[in-house]
Amino acid sequence: MNTDISSLTASTLGSASSASSAANSSSTKKTMGLDMDDFLKILAASMSNPSLTGEGGDSSSSGTDYVSQMAQFATLQQLNDMSSTLNTSLLLTQQQQAFNLMGKEVTVLDETNAEHHGLVNQVSFAGGSAMITVDGTQYSLGAIKDVSEPAEN
Template sequence: MIVPPQMTIGSLNQITPEADTKQNSDLDMEQFLMIISKAMSMPSLDGGSGGGGGNETDYIGQMVQFGMLNQMQELTETMQTTMLMTQQQQALSMVGKEVTLKTDADQLVSGAVEKVRFDNGYATIQVNGAQYSLNSIIEVGA
């Protein structure tokens, strides 16, 4: 995070009162706007009209970039959740179906999917009493 030279670490602590519950890299739009407004309200060292070492267009550009970054992070989280849910549904639909799997030792295993397990949201299937990840499946039968 770029801190204008006029701002001190102490003033940043006042802006982020919940700093002990968030990581240092977590900064929401409201906190970002508070930093920008504090920087713009400070007198410029060169006597120009913009405060805090940058002009207003610099701050607007930074705000747009910050907003886009937040939206990209939210989109990534949504896509990860959707991917996990899709994988879970696929695994559940395979219960009772015949599958052929390729093990880590490049051996083929065939059998019916006995059950599905979830570990941290990721689905695994049980065939012939052993657990396999979904990416081990090479063929699904009726």
């Protein structure tokens, strides 16, 4: 049974692409090009067509190779998920810190390292990053040098 590898690969990737297109419509689609379902479809197609491995005969190690590849893929997918979760957590923490600065007296440094003192009177977000406004000028949270309670009058 000698099948044209390029057409078989194209049809396998085509069906994986169809599955991927269906998954794209759901909100749970990962940002990676392939998800675990796509990987398993490609794996099943390559196992049912051993000529795709480039070996003439059956190899006893090919089964463990597939399991190893699947474990590596699952690990990569979990690391990507963890990275996304950590980024979201970092942004939420930064936003909460910015909200807690409202009404506080701060010392901030501008681009020339000049100090400016004033009350934080606004918090805004640019690209998910928190920005504070002091005396009409926006600063990133990294520009803050000191924070204190406002002086009582």
